[in-house]
Amino acid sequence: MAAPRNIVQPSLGEAVSYSMSLSPTNTFHSPPPGHGSFMTGGFDLRAAVKQLKPFNTEDIKILLLENVNETGRDMLKGQGYQVEFLKTSLPEDQLIEKIRDVHVIGVRSKTHLTAKVLKEAKNLLVIGCFCIGTNQVDLDYAAKQGIAVFNSPFANSRSVAELVIGEIISLARQLGDRSLEMHRGTWNKVSAKCWEIRGKTLGIVGYGHIGSQLSVLAEAMGMSVIYYDIATLMAIGSARQVPTLEALLEQADFVSLHVPETQDTANLMSAKQFECMKMGSYLINASRGTVVDIGALVKAMRVGRVAGAALDVYPNEPAANGDYFVNNLNGWAEDLRGLGNVILTPHIGGSTEEAQRAIGIEVASALVRYINQGTTLGSVNLPEVNMRSLTLDDHEHARVIYIHRNVPGVLRKVNGILADHNVDKQISDSKGDIAYLMADVSNIKTEDIKEIRDSLDALSSRILTRILY
Numbered sequence: 001m002a003a004p005r006n007i008v009q010p011s012l013g014e015a016v017s018y019s020m021s022l023s024p025t026n027t028f029h030s031p032p033p034g035h036g037s038f039m040t041g042g043f044d045l046r047a048a049v050k051q052l053k054p055f056n057t058e059d060i061k062i063l064l065l066e067n068v069n070e071t072g073r074d075m076l077k078g079q080g081y082q083v084e085f086l087k088t089s090l091p092e093d094q095l096i097e098k099i100r101d102v103h104v105i106g107v108r109s110k111t112h113l114t115a116k117v118l119k120e121a122k123n124l125l126v127i128g129c130f131c132i133g134t135n136q137v138d139l140d141y142a143a144k145q146g147i148a149v150f151n152s153p154f155a156n157s158r159s160v161a162e163l164v165i166g167e168i169i170s171l172a173r174q175l176g177d178r179s180l181e182m183h184r185g186t187w188n189k190v191s192a193k194c195w196e197i198r199g200k201t202l203g204i205v206g207y208g209h210i211g212s213q214l215s216v217l218a219e220a221m222g223m224s225v226i227y228y229d230i231a232t233l234m235a236i237g238s239a240r241q242v243p244t245l246e247a248l249l250e251q252a253d254f255v256s257l258h259v260p261e262t263q264d265t266a267n268l269m270s271a272k273q274f275e276c277m278k279m280g281s282y283l284i285n286a287s288r289g290t291v292v293d294i295g296a297l298v299k300a301m302r303v304g305r306v307a308g309a310a311l312d313v314y315p316n317e318p319a320a321n322g323d324y325f326v327n328n329l330n331g332w333a334e335d336l337r338g339l340g341n342v343i344l345t346p347h348i349g350g351s352t353e354e355a356q357r358a359i360g361i362e363v364a365s366a367l368v369r370y371i372n373q374g375t376t377l378g379s380v381n382l383p384e385v386n387m388r389s390l391t392l393d394d395h396e397h398a399r400v401i402y403i404h405r406n407v408p409g410v411l412r413k414v415n416g417i418l419a420d421h422n423v424d425k426q427i428s429d430s431k432g433d434i435a436y437l438m439a440d441v442s443n444i445k446t447e448d449i450k451e452i453r454d455s456l457d458a459l460s461s462r463i464l465t466r467i468l469y
């Protein structure tokens, strides 16, 4: 395990603690519980974050990859941070080179922040996933380094659900093929094996944010909805949960996958599962490429078990736009391209103006709150800790943040260090092996801050110490 770290000023190349002063004009108030949206219960997070204006924000270096929306970019730049923006992801060697220098990185689904990459990120405080999925980040490793990870849990769910509705109709009517034929100059008017979707059964695998949203839209189109999920979940409308994946596959005319990428969902749809599907049924995958065994899908289509498929996601997606589908997918790409009624899209499920704008605001807001206030609300890998804002009209206040291993006796030691100071408020929580403590201390002198920091740094439980003042 890498040595514990303070926040390092990268230009110095040596480990020095990072401190941040907060402007007396700061009027930010922490959001109420029920986070997750930038507008929560009448609380306008965008307006609140706008008012945050800490000193020295220009010391914070941020790298934004994969064309993060300008709403997010603008919000971060508005804080005074140094923001470098790239439209694409980066190959691993270039990513490692760049990540060494930054305090914050913003990515989408293509950038793999593995333990190997994060090991080099000595200054990294926080990762923003400007998307739903967080499978591209080694969340455990990040937590063990005291690096918080935030995402946007549902800002693009509707966009994905709408795309799937479009694909269900497109597959049922063979729209992709008819359009391609017309582009090539061929008029081919057919009705054989073209269907209405009204009255057909949609089987949704994974009934979370996207699956349940899709359920509502599909019922409105006259479909019957069944779903399979590892959790027992409340059915929306007239939808019905079925006990097994096989039960769903045996009944559904259309199967749509909405599970996360996990060990359990790898090749969830393989030869055995395709055999359970109804003859002439359809498959849609807008979840993750690893969920479907492409070779097995091709074979199931060749024997007519699957009459059409729409794929938005693939194993090993490329870092940038360009040639991809040649000699890819373990050699199955050519087969897939040669099949009729297959809709192939380049991972565009969440790519709408609405979704990207909302994600930009939501994730950038979480980053600003974390950088400036230490608030972990919405973090996917650290305990969620929220404390009302620092008292900002008095410079003799400091916020102590101590991320540590969750072992016995830490609070006694930390409170021993803080014992002679005036602790206004304090909160601590843990998630597995990692614990997060915040304490606001008043009437404190600069030399006291250094002493507190040095003492906390000396504790064997320490992962990361930050002091904001």
Ligand SMILES: NC(=O)C1=CN([C@@H]2O[C@H](COP(=O)(O)OP(=O)(O)OC[C@H]3O[C@@H](n4cnc5c(N)ncnc54)[C@H](O)[C@@H]3O)[C@@H](O)[C@H]2O)C=CC1
Pocket (backbone or CB within 6 Å): 132, 133, 134, 153, 154, 156, 157, 160, 205, 206, 207, 208, 209, 210, 211, 228, 229, 230, 231, 258, 259, 260, 261, 262, 264, 265, 286, 287, 288, 312, 313, 347, 348, 349, 350, 351
């Ligand atoms: N194509 C695209 O552009 C997009 C793709 N996605 C993908 O869609 C996935 C789902 O997104 P959400 O609905 O927001 O996630 P969610 O977390 O709200 O729902 C996922 C559901 O899958 C269930 N699940 C997990 N493992 C399962 C298994 N082995 N079998 C059956 N059910 C299982 C969970 O219990 C949960 O109810 C994301 O993880 C992401 O990978 C998300 C957004 C855009």
Ligand SMILES: O=C(O)C(=O)COP(=O)(O)O
Pocket (backbone or CB within 6 Å): 108, 109, 110, 130, 131, 132, 133, 134, 156, 347, 348, 349, 350, 351
């Ligand atoms: O939100 C997600 O998980 C997605 O799959 C969308 O990814 P993207 O932001 O388009 O790289």
